[in-house]
Amino acid sequence: MSVPERLLLGSGPSPVPRRVLDALAQPTIGHLDPVFAEIMDRCRARLRDVLLTSNDVTLPISGTGSAGMEAMVVNFVRPGDRVVCGVNGLFGQRMADELGRNGADVVVVEGEWGRAIPTERLLEAVDDRTAALFVVHGETSTGVRQPLDGLADACRAVDALLLVDCVTSLAGAPIAIDAEGVDVAFSGTQKCLNAPPGLAPLTVGPRALERLRPGRSWYFDLTLLLGYWTPGEAARAYHHTAPINLVYALDEALAIVLEEGLPERWERHADAHEELLDELRELGFERLAPEGEQLASLLCVRVPEGIDEAAVRRALLLRHDIEISGGLGPLAGRVWRIGVMGEGARPEARERLVEALRAELA
C-alpha cells in the first residue's frame, strides 16, 4: 500500500509528523501489558498537561472526536435534564441532536454562523433548573472561538455543569480546563495535536464526577472505563481492547506539544493565522469571523464571487497535494476552511498553499 503525501490544511485531519507515524507503527502489544500501562499513564499525564488540568479522570475515549461528545452525554446528562446548548455552527447542532436523542430537555441558544454567541445570551438561558451548559469552544464549521469567561461562575451558581467541545482548539488556541472552570471537555487527536484520528481525549472534573451516572451505552460507560484507565490501587480491569497503536501515537504527539510549550504554541498558531489571512486578503478573501472572535487554528474565509470553489479545492488536492476544506451546512459553497493546526501552522505550509492558490486563481 502506498498513500500520497498530502499537505493537510483542511478542517482535520492535520499533518501527522513522521515521528508520530513511527510511534503509531511500533509493535502492537497487549492492552494489559505493564509496558502499555506505563504508556497509558504517561499519555494521561501529558493529556492533563496539555488540557491544563489536574483532573485524574483524563483519558482518551476509543473513537474519534464525536465519540467524546457521545461519552460526555451518556455519562453526564440524564433524560429530562435541562441542558442549555449554544449553537452557532455544525458542531453545536450536532450536540443538540445528541442531547435530544438522549432525552435531554434541550434549550438551544442560537447564534449566527461565523460569530461567537454573546455571553449574556448564554447566561440568560441558564437558570436554577439548568443541569448543564454546553458550548463549542472552537467551532470547526466557522472558525469561531467561543469565550468561556463567566460561564463557569454562572453554572456553579445554579449547580449546573459546564460542558465544552475543544476538539479544534486544544493545543492551538488557549484553553485551560481548571482555570476556566470547565467540568467536562472532549477533544480530538487529528486537529492541533497532529495525531491520526481515532481517539477522543476526555477530561472530567470533580463536580461532574459526583454526577456520573452512565446510561444506555456500554461502550462509553465511564464507570467501567475508569476500572481500566484509572484503577488506582485496584487491579487494572479489562473493559474493551484499547486502540493500542493510536495511544502510542497520541502519547508521542502530546510529547511534541509539550516540548514546544503551550504559550509558544498558541502564539505560533495566532501568528500563522494572521500571516495566512494577510496573504489571502491580497487574493480577495475575507475572514468570516470578525476580529477578536476568530479561532486561531481554523481560518474560515469567504470565497469571492466568480471563483468555482469546489474546482479550485480539487485542483489544490490533485495538482498540488494540498487539502483544504469547503463549507458545511448553510456555508457550503461559500467558504473555505483552512486548518492552521500544529505542523500546519508553519511558514512553509502557508507558502506552499499561497503559491498553489496563486497558480490556480491566475
Add this chain to the structure above:
Amino acid sequence: MSVPERLLLGSGPSPVPRRVLDALAQPTIGHLDPVFAEIMDRCRARLRDVLLTSNDVTLPISGTGSAGMEAMVVNFVRPGDRVVCGVNGLFGQRMADELGRNGADVVVVEGEWGRAIPTERLLEAVDDRTAALFVVHGETSTGVRQPLDGLADACRAVDALLLVDCVTSLAGAPIAIDAEGVDVAFSGTQKCLNAPPGLAPLTVGPRALERLRPGRSWYFDLTLLLGYWTPGEAARAYHHTAPINLVYALDEALAIVLEEGLPERWERHADAHEELLDELRELGFERLAPEGEQLASLLCVRVPEGIDEAAVRRALLLRHDIEISGGLGPLAGRVWRIGVMGEGARPEARERLVEALRAELA
C-alpha cells in the same frame, strides 16, 4: 518511543505483521480524499469477501469490537423488543447488559461456560414475539464455537433477526454470513485479522436493513454512517472523521487473509489448535471445551492444580516476551486463554510458547 516485540498469544490483540504496521504508518490523508475513498471501497469489498457476504452494508465501525456490538444494538433493537440472548461466557453477558441498557426485553438462554449452548434450547426460546436472536459465534472467554445451524431458519419463521458476534472467529474459524443466514454480525480487527485494535467490522443484510431504526446514539447512527461509507450515487457526506490509518491497516490485513484463502486459513487454524493442544496435554493441561465445541482460534485450557498461573503468565511475558491470557469471570485463576490467531497460528509461535512453558514449569 520504543515498544518491546511481544509474541501475542493471548485473547487479542494478536500478532500484527510488519506489512500491516507499515500500512498503518502510511501518511494520514483526508477522510474525503478520493484516494481514501478508493481505500474505503476496497476495504469494504475485502471485508465482504472475508465475511462471505454480498451485503453492501459492510463497513468498519470506528471503535473496537464492542463498538460493533453497540452499533448493532442501537440500530437494530428497539426498546421493548423481545431479544433472545445466548449467554455462555463473558461476551454473551456483555450483550445481555447492552440489550438491557437499551430497553430490550432480554430473554437470556444460559449455557455452561465452556460449552456450546444446545441449539434446541435457543430454538425453544424463539417464539413469534421474538424480534431477534443473538449468539456469540466465538466465545473469547471460553474458547467455544457456537453452531449456527438451524438458527436462521427459526428466526425467519417468526420474522426475527439473527444477530451474531464473530469477533474472535472471523478469518480463524468457518463462518459464512450469507450462507448461514446471519442478518447482522460484528467483528474486531485485533483477533484473526491481525490488524491493530480500533475498528469493528459490521455487516448488515437486507432483512435487517428494513428494520434499521437508529436510536439514541449519534456516533453509531447507521443511517448517517451509510451516507459516508456507502453513498451510492450521492456525494460522500461527512459524518465523523474516520480513523484513516486504522483503515489502511485493516485493508492490508484483509489482503493478507484473502491471499491465503479462507479454507486454507481455517484449516491452518484448526491444525495449529490441535498441535498446540497435543503439546499442552503433555504438560498436564486439558481443554475446557469438549471435542467438537472448540473454537479453533482460541484455545482455553484448565491450569493444573499446583501451578501459580498468574506467576507463570507474568514470567512468560517478562522473561520470554510471550503474552497469553488468564481467565475471566468464574474462570479467573483457573484457565489460560491462548490465542491461535492468524500469525499466531504458526508452528514457530507454538514452538516458542511450548519451549518457554517447559522452562517455566520445570
